[in-house]
Amino acid sequence: MKVLSKIQSPKSKIGTVLFFTASAIFVIFAAISTAGSSASDKLTVYVVNYPLKYFAERIAGDHAKVVFPAPADVDPAFWMPDTKTILEYQKADLILLNGAGYARWVNKVSLPRSKILNTSAKLKGRYITMDETITHSHGQGGEHAHENVAFTTWIDFTIAAKQAKSIADALGRKRSALRKTFQKNYKALEKDLLTLDQALVAIVSKDLSKSFIGSHPVYDYLARRYGLNIKSVHWEPDEAPGDAEWMELQTILKTHPAEWMIWEGNPMKKSVEILKSIGINSIVFDPCGNVPIEGDFLSVMLQNVENLKRAYR
Amino acid sequence: MIDSFYIAWRYVSFNKIKTLTLVACITLISFLPVALQLLLAESERQLISRAVSTPLVVGVKGSALDLVMNTLYFGDEVPELITMKASDRVMETDLALPIPVYVRFRARGYPIVGTTLDYFEFRGLKMAEGRQIAVLGDCVVGAKAAEQLGLKVGDSLVSSPETLFDLAGVYPLKMKVVGILEKTYTSDDLAVFADLKTTWVIQGLGHGHQDLTKLQDPTLVLKRTKDNVAATAKLYHFTEISEKNIDSFHFHGNTSIYPITAIIAVPHDAKSGTILQGRYLSKEETHQIAKPKEVIDGLLQNIFRIKNVLDAVILVVALATVMAIVLVFALSLRLRQREMQTIFKLGCSRMTVVQLVSSEILIIVLSSGLLCGAMVLLVDQFSNDLVRALFIR
Numbered sequence: 001m002k003v004l005s006k007i008q009s010p011k012s013k014i015g016t017v018l019f020f021t022a023s024a025i026f027v028i029f030a031a032i033s034t035a036g037s038s039a040s041d042k043l044t045v046y047v048v049n050y051p052l053k054y055f056a057e058r059i060a061g062d063h064a065k066v067v068f069p070a071p072a073d074v075d076p077a078f079w080m081p082d083t084k085t086i087l088e089y090q091k092a093d094l095i096l097l098n099g100a101g102y103a104r105w106v107n108k109v110s111l112p113r114s115k116i117l118n119t120s121a122k123l124k125g126r127y128i129t130m131d132e133t134i135t136h137s138h139g140q141g142g143e144h145a146h147e148n149v150a151f152t153t154w155i156d157f158t159i160a161a162k163q164a165k166s167i168a169d170a171l172g173r174k175r176s177a178l179r180k181t182f183q184k185n186y187k188a189l190e191k192d193l194l195t196l197d198q199a200l201v202a203i204v205s206k207d208l209s210k211s212f213i214g215s216h217p218v219y220d221y222l223a224r225r226y227g228l229n230i231k232s233v234h235w236e237p238d239e240a241p242g243d244a245e246w247m248e249l250q251t252i253l254k255t256h257p258a259e260w261m262i263w264e265g266n267p268m269k270k271s272v273e274i275l276k277s278i279g280i281n282s283i284v285f286d287p288c289g290n291v292p293i294e295g296d297f298l299s300v301m302l303q304n305v306e307n308l309k310r311a312y313r
Numbered sequence: 314m315i316d317s318f319y320i321a322w323r324y325v326s327f328n329k330i331k332t333l334t335l336v337a338c339i340t341l342i343s344f345l346p347v348a349l350q351l352l353l354a355e356s357e358r359q360l361i362s363r364a365v366s367t368p369l370v371v372g373v374k375g376s377a378l379d380l381v382m383n384t385l386y387f388g389d390e391v392p393e394l395i396t397m398k399a400s401d402r403v404m405e406t407d408l409a410l411p412i413p414v415y416v417r418f419r420a421r422g423y424p425i426v427g428t429t430l431d432y433f434e435f436r437g438l439k440m441a442e443g444r445q446i447a448v449l450g451d452c453v454v455g456a457k458a459a460e461q462l463g464l465k466v467g468d469s470l471v472s473s474p475e476t477l478f479d480l481a482g483v484y485p486l487k488m489k490v491v492g493i494l495e496k497t498y499t500s501d502d503l504a505v506f507a508d509l510k511t512t513w514v515i516q517g518l519g520h521g522h523q524d525l526t527k528l529q530d531p532t533l534v535l536k537r538t539k540d541n542v543a544a545t546a547k548l549y550h551f552t553e554i555s556e557k558n559i560d561s562f563h564f565h566g567n568t569s570i571y572p573i574t575a576i577i578a579v580p581h582d583a584k585s586g587t588i589l590q591g592r593y594l595s596k597e598e599t600h601q602i603a604k605p606k607e608v609i610d611g612l613l614q615n616i617f618r619i620k621n622v623l624d625a626v627i628l629v630v631a632l633a634t635v636m637a638i639v640l641v642f643a644l645s646l647r648l649r650q651r652e653m654q655t656i657f658k659l660g661c662s663r664m665t666v667v668q669l670v671s672s673e674i675l676i677i678v679l680s681s682g683l684l685c686g687a688m689v690l691l692v693d694q695f696s697n698d699l700v701r702a703l704f705i706r
Contacts, residue, residue: 080560086447090430107568108559110446110508112430114410 043174046092048103049076049289051154052119054297055164056096058189059182060171067092068291076289077151080105093174096167100127102151117170119163120153127153128220150220152287157197157301159221161190192298199305200226206312211258213249213280218287219262231256237265246274253278260311283307317665321672331645332677335638339681340688342631346624347685348692352703353620355696357613360386363499364609366436368586369409369578369602371399371593377603378612384575385605386500386701387416387424394572399600401569406592408585409578410435415512416574419473420488423458426504427512427573435579438501442466443492446508449519449562450554453492457502457698464490469553470505472515486515487553498697513564513571514554521551521562578602646670 043064047053053068060066069085070076081089086109089095095111097103099120120127128150154160168186172179204210204226214223214232223230231252235241241249252258261267261275262285272282285304286292292300325332363385372380373393382388394417403411412435415427430445432438443466446453454464464470468490488507496502513519551558564571580586593602646653653666692699 083444083447087444090445090447107510107564108449108562110430110448110451110510112434113404113412114431114434 041175043093043171044091045094045096045171046089047096048106049098050291051160051288051297052096052098052163052167053291055160055167055189056171059164059168059185061181061185063175063178063181064094064171070290072291074290077102077104079103081109086110094170096170098151098153098163099123100151100153101149102153117166119166120159122166123153123159123162126156126159128224130217130220150217152218152289153221155219155285155287156221156225157193157200158225161193161197164189164193196298196301196305197225200308203305203309203312204228210260210311211256212311213252213256213258213261215261215263215267218264219285222285229256230262231258235263235271237263237267237271240268240270262308281311283310317668317672318676321669321676324669325673325676331641335641335677336680336684338634338638339678340684342627342634343681344685344688346627347689349620349623349627351689351692351696352700353616356616356700359499359697359700360609360613361606364605367577367605368580369589370575370605371395371403371411371578371600371602372575374599374601377601377608380575380601381603381605381608383416384414384577387426387504391417392574394574395576395600396570397573398569400573400576403576403578403589406589407581408589409580412577412579413509413573414575414577415509415572417572418475418512418515420452420470420505421462421473423455423462424504425452425472425512425515426506427509428506429509432506432577435577436497436499436501438497439495440492441495443490446491446506446511448554449508449511449514449559450486450488451491452488452505452507452511453494454490454506455494455502455504456496458505459490459493464493466490466493484550484552486511489554500701503701509573510564511554513568514562516572518571519562519564521554521558642670642674 041063043060045056045060045064045066047056047066047068049070050068053066056064056066067088068076069081069088070079089109089111092115095116097106097116097118099118130148130150154163164186168182171182175182200222208227208229210229212219212228212230214230215235215237217232217234219228219230219232222228233241233245233249233252235245259279260281260283262283264284265286266284267282275282284307286300288297288300295303364381367385370381370384372384373395375393379388379390380392383390383392397413400411400413403409410431412429412431414432416424418425418427426432433445440453441456443453452470454462454470459465462470470488470490472485472488474485488505488511494501494506510519551561554562578586578589580589590602590604593600656666656669
């Protein structure tokens, strides 16, 4: 009875109410603060091309918001972001660059060095310098050239895997608690990339003497890694080549008897037909610099591999 | 008492030159040590606070003081230049974040600080107006520099040529003011900040011009071969970077060998800082790594040694001045013997004479005190600028 009376005393009631109210407030605040911190924990990663976006998303999973702000209809290599977009890049936790001179706009804007990761910085020795460099001179600087380095590094899938590794390491440095998760995700991505690599090695090794024409000089890394014999012209898939372009092709064909032309995107029907009439078939190997209309990086590359298989049948 | 004050007032008003001389002497002798103390305290505050907040500075071997003064306070003395390779070297150690700084050029008398965005985060600089630098040619201006130059967001600021007679040299660059910084009461208030690449454009290492391979005007082409196009001096170089011509801006050669004056190295922790310092100890090393606090401490020790000498000099001068004032009053009393006798004859006591003289002294001392106070207030108000003008240049 004494115990019951104690429990039911008004003082005790007030104490109990106060205790529960305080506990409830504490729980609510704790929940709010936890929710806030987990949201802010999500890394914001800005990238300069789609392959890097794909790699970062695969590695980071839900732990990062990966942003690639280039419009769908532009080539990100030659795109120039507006001021608003540059300021957004500046606020990111991590900015992923492709390196090899890709996205020249990077040299014309201010980005925080501490947040920049050049994913191919450790592979500088593997960069390919293109022959088509015109030097010029003016003023005190004397003769100089604007060096042209081939930048579609990721279509050599071994380089792509290394770029992905540097992304995984950088993400791990930013969120050390998630390092193991990032490395695990990277391993899965590396496996996919190296499977593609081996598939291409197997296909091309069937006939190393086969010659190709590249519709654009973007296949340097592909050619070097897999032993493809490619000479390039400067044709756009969605534009009909002019007389000068056809003449240029004829000149190349005299010393480089190719039976296949590799296109960056689906070519115009008319171009395909004219090429066919001179004994050149068309296949598409999309470097996938921008977000594909359908599928993702891996599915596009798998399709590329399938397309290339046609040339070796 | 009021009568005594009135008579004393009339006396000091009548003897204007004597009074003014006495007031000036007392004012100066009391003002000098107080003002000196104020300025030294302010200079110590400015120098130490910035030095303490800057962990390490990497630069060319030579005067550590010049290096620190240029890097921290944007002083006039430009240390020998180093290259961006030195910054890459710090980055590769993974021991510290390198913040390259290039303080060489000026715009209307204010230093242009070429750096990266990390500098703003490191110093905690915030925008009062406008936005952060985003593209080549953008600049943000320190609060006081903007105030003194009358600049606002959207205005232009032209870089000054390094030498007046460098007529064939690099064209000045017209920069766009995109932001004004909040006041920090540090050297940052008096600086113009631009991206490192913009300062390289000012130097002429990067520039924009018409595409030489597409030139139609024959007077612009000196020689054209298959691999090279040589332009004549007539080729127009852009002196302002705009959305229209930014694509034409380019840098010649490898930017890793481009010049900077120093690197602020921000170690990840104390241990990393110590290891990094150890990397610059070899005799063959061409760079030095300085701890700004130690350099500034050394400078301040010298300043305080000089201050002690100055204090002693002021003490002796003060003593001499006080004695001179006593002499002036003694002689003055002697000269006023007849005046005193008249006062006695009028029936006044000796105390009245004492009251009169005391009132005169009080009026002179009070006037000096007021004047000295006003001058001290003035110095206190402008101590920040005065220190910058007198000590930190």
